[in-house]
Amino acid sequence: MTERRTEILEAALGLFSKKGYHDTSMQDLGEALGLQRGSLYTHIRSKEELLLAIVKRGAEEFLKALLPVEDMEAPAPERLREAMRRHIGVVARNLEAATVFFHEWRFLPETARQDVLKDRDRYEGVFRSILDDGIREGTLRPHDTRLSATLALSAGNWLYQWYDPKGRLTADEIADRFSNFILEGISRGREGAA
């Protein structure tokens, strides 16, 4: 990718996350970059192309961070902790991109939307397989792993709405606490377990 193109992508990311994809015009983008619209079009074909690039880069970043955990040689609880750290790390380091990724992917053209859904399935699949491994190896109790994977991912995803890099906890601390809650629960004993 050329340097200019990277610059344009970063500017688009900032605008899409603040104003939303639809409300950002090529004019806005040109102004943010100090470029004429015509000169913008020598680098990119359309606004849609930019959204596509942003969402694709987001999906890749998530997968790149998570996939190594699939092959980690460690008990499932430890791998889950590591997966949470990585997942939450990506969101926390890319709050603007996460906003665009989570809000605007629906507006991609159909084939691109399907690609995102496929990447998302693959990603959730890593969480599920860790949890299923845990049941098999006996470190986790039998339960609905599709839903516990959703719980773990929801906690990480929602971070983009509230996480403050200057807040009281680091991203890793948040990830570790969430992992503790999900693995060990918050109730005093298991006597009352349903």
Added chain:
Amino acid sequence: MTERRTEILEAALGLFSKKGYHDTSMQDLGEALGLQRGSLYTHIRSKEELLLAIVKRGAEEFLKALLPVEDMEAPAPERLREAMRRHIGVVARNLEAATVFFHEWRFLPETARQDVLKDRDRYEGVFRSILDDGIREGTLRPHDTRLSATLALSAGNWLYQWYDPKGRLTADEIADRFSNFILEGISRGREGAA
């Protein structure tokens, strides 16, 4: 509220959730309702007024559902389960409104935004106070209740992105499983607890 105004609000909700607030024009709204723009303006002042009404109604619905749980006479784990059912119930019954509420509240004028944040704090406060009660009464172990409240709310909020009313689980079943995970954890025993 007049019947016509309710109709306009419903149409705005549908359009905002599909296209986003910014990309919905008064023209779109008029077309969806079979009304001229001029006649729209006899019922509402602006698009912003509609967004405000939708977000306010959303906040009220959430609070109305949850507040009774604050005064419920029952151990904290049971109240948490009930709070999760109610929270998830509101999201599941109002998927379009939840999308608008979660995505578009940022675009409200400053005072309205502050009101939403206040309602949100109040809402989270109910979850936190249930969890703090649990620690005091000894049904929950001492832990960071601000973060466990966030975990519970994140799981419920994120539902708007994936919940399918025709899916394999009802909203109540999802709520109960999430509550189980958070209360009891998914690991086999507590021996490995960090």
